Amino acid sequence: MLALKNIVKLYRTESVETRALDKINIHVRKGEFVAIMGQSGCGKSTLLNTIGMLDQPTEGSYYFDGEDVANYSERRLSDIRKSNIGFIFQSFNLIDELTVFENIELPLIYQKVAKGERQQRVMEVLEKVGIAHRKDHFPQQLSGGQQQRVAVGRALICRPKLILADEPTGNLDSKNGEEVMEMLTKLNQEGATIVMVTHSDAHATYANRTIHLFDGNVVTEQMQEDYFA
């Protein structure tokens, strides 16, 4: 599904050069659920942004579905992104001025999906994430758990091949956290590939594989179960 080869990401300021990712090599196969763990500042989010094509690597190759996308233009990346990748953020990142329905609908609008189909698909997703009864509410009117469901719904709406979740439970209490994790597991079982950054060991156990990062390097990879068995 995706392969990162010798990926380096440097951040430069006038006086300091920070190596956020240092020759990282990662492969993720189709249908995998990968958790990325590590301390603050170890490069987890940079890695996720690189995988999500929100950030471009300084060096190295990034193969997505067999294509090296490392040097693609912003517009081409945007095209790949919008039809292949769904994002879930720690802080939900819903647009406050849009209703639940409209937030979930938004990616379909950018994909120029016809109105009738949009409505049908949004309703399906709303049912799936269990938030249909709140479809006309605005984000501020929802609890954190509910907001994250909307965010998950929005990530699913384009039927992405890959779902990237950046600490999806970080802002939630344990009960809501568990619910979101179960939702992700279900999605994975239905065939979605998921890469998730998390601080929680417990939530990492939902994944098939955990990658530990330290100072921009992969230190361990650990299989939760033998996926290939």
Place this chain on the structure above:
Amino acid sequence: MLKSYLIIALRSLLTQRLYSAINVFGLAIGLASCILMSLFVFSEMGYDAYHPKADNIVRVVTDLHPPGSSEQRFSTSQYRAGEAMTQEFAELTAYTRLRNVRTTMGTQGKMFNESLAYVTDANVFDFFSFDVVNGDLKTALTRPNTVVLTQSTALRLLGSSNVLGQTLMAGSNITLEVTAVIKDLPDNTHLAINALVSWGTMGQMLDREGWEENPSFNYYTYFETANGTDVEALEAKIPAYLEEAVREGISDVITLKLQRIKDIYLTSSQAFEMKTNGDINTVYAFSTIAILILLIACINFMNLSTARATKRAKEVGVRKVMGAYKSHLVMQFLGEALLISFLSMIIACAVVEAILPTFSQFIGKELTFNYLTDVSTVLSLVGIALVVGIVSGSYPAFYLSAFNPAKVLKGELTRGKSGAWLRKSLVIFQFAIAIMLMIATTITYLQLSYARNIDLGYDKENIILLDRLGTDAGLANWQVLKNKIQAHPQITGVAGSSHHPTELLADSYQLLHPQTQEIMQMPIIIVSHDYFDVYNIEFIGGRPFGPAYGADEFGHPTELQPQLEVGVIVNQAAVKSLGWQGSEALGKQLRMPFDAEGKMSMTATIVGVVKDHHFSSLHEQIKPTYHVYFPVRFSNMSIKYEGDVAAVSQHITEVWQEIMPHQPIIMDYMDDEFNAMYTEEDRQMTIFNLFSALAIFIACLGLFGLASFTTERRTKEIGIRKVIGASVMDIVVLLSMEFSKLVLLANIIAWPIAWYVMSNWLTNFVYRIDMNPMIFVVSALVAFVIAWVTVGSLASVAAHTRPIKSLRYE
């Protein structure tokens, strides 16, 4: 997609109420001011465009500048100019003339003063567009003793506008047949006409033999030019023509200029214009201020939009992650800007609609705003809204859409710095404009009030004027009228003169300069014995005219008495222009040649020197003037009174009706006449002040918005500072200082520009104030105070909040 943008735009307008209100209303006020100013400017610029031949008609005007005399500029020319110039220049294909004949008109026993009657050539209707109500304009003025009246004049003089074929009286013995009635002239023309009398009636109207030979400048003369005529090139040929046709050296004394009729209203201010013309400088000033107001409102918009960027950053990030291209976002934010500008435009139209009647009344000019029916107006409004939306929306659109999604979603805003720099520059620019306007309005106000309060050199209070006494009846009854009026105990003096103060000094006589023996022209005022007394004009030396000095009396030399000796009283300016100083001129003699051969002449002895006084407008330099005593030429009466004016005016009216029952009385008050000279100026000043204040207000509004945003953004910082020990004052000073620096920079930019512009403006005035640095200092202080009050109050509210609240907020 459009719907989604619209929804977002509307909801974000509603959630950010303060910013939205500042944006929408600031822009609406800006647009409304701009529309009002534009309506005024376009109406000023559209004068006389409605005549079908407007592009091909020019007026010839005369500037007289005899060596050693002050210049006189007439909107008229001599009787023969039309014919002679049409013959000479192939570019001029036809001419028409109008001569103003102030007369009385009406029916027996019911006469009215008519100051807007003109004797004119029959072809005047080929030149100008008049809407005919009755009659045939082609033949209307081909016969003597015919007249064309405007509707309201017909109604006034004859009691009906359906008067075709009726006769009316002009003066005491001329009958005129009404051959056509035309609609009243519209506002947007430099012409002011009530009645047009046929050319063949001229002799009767003037009641003077040999009027054709009179060289005075009494004729408004218009030419039709051939297509493609270069008017400037044609004008350049006139001096050579005059040199050849009249005499060598004439072009040193006289200049004939051609004015396109479409330019007359805004650019011509010669003597004897048919009505008070506008001023191109007012149009420039108003256009500038309209643009500045709009610019300030646009800057508010840009500032607040970019300041709010942090709030919109997350949305930008999410949209990008969800697949939006940069172009989508640019379109979205531009769309929002356009939404706001159109919304503002709708409000602005409503505001203009509501205040237009008051504004029209105030500026004394009927303005119309056809924003629904007139296609060009609608297109202009849509155009303005589009331009404003795009100009003010483009920077925020590109700024916002360039955010890096990965960073903004993490809460990092890397572009904040450059945005802040631009915002600051815009605030500086805005404040610089506001400061310049403050300086400009202060200087304008000081200058105008200074000019108004100059010691006039004469007393304008408690004087009643009776006009039009130059008529047969007036001259015949002058003495009786005077005696009867003077009998009232409240009346302390009655004087006669050819002109009263505030009038133009256009009549002049030739005299030989005592030093150089060159011929010079000097304006003349005919006065009675008590004229200087009534106006309280001070004598530097010598004496006034009086019954004891019969030899002073002015007259015209005749063949029987070719040499005449008279006494004159001159002002200080005249003494100076004649090459003397102060009372040195007393007893000196001036020669006034009366014919070319020098057979007939007058010798004028200077019997008195009066202090300079501002006879005409304060915009003009005091002209060298001489006064003569010539009782048969008084055309008005100045009556000095004390106490209750009502009793005095009633007495005067009664005496008039008793002695001159057939001539309507024209009574004015001297101080009204004086104020009337400046009414237009006062009005324009008020409008200028009002709109400057608006500009400053909108600038403050923007500052308020920006300051409240800054304060909000720094809430956490304020909390932390307070926790570690900062006082409320520390916080207020901290935040105010940031804006003070901007205001200081704005001052540094504004001062030299304002200094330059206003020094230039002041040179338009003969009597002017000096540029006082205090004006600049005070304007700067006001700007600082505005900034401190605005920022300080917001900062103080933020600083008074409990620190834990502000910390929790983040």
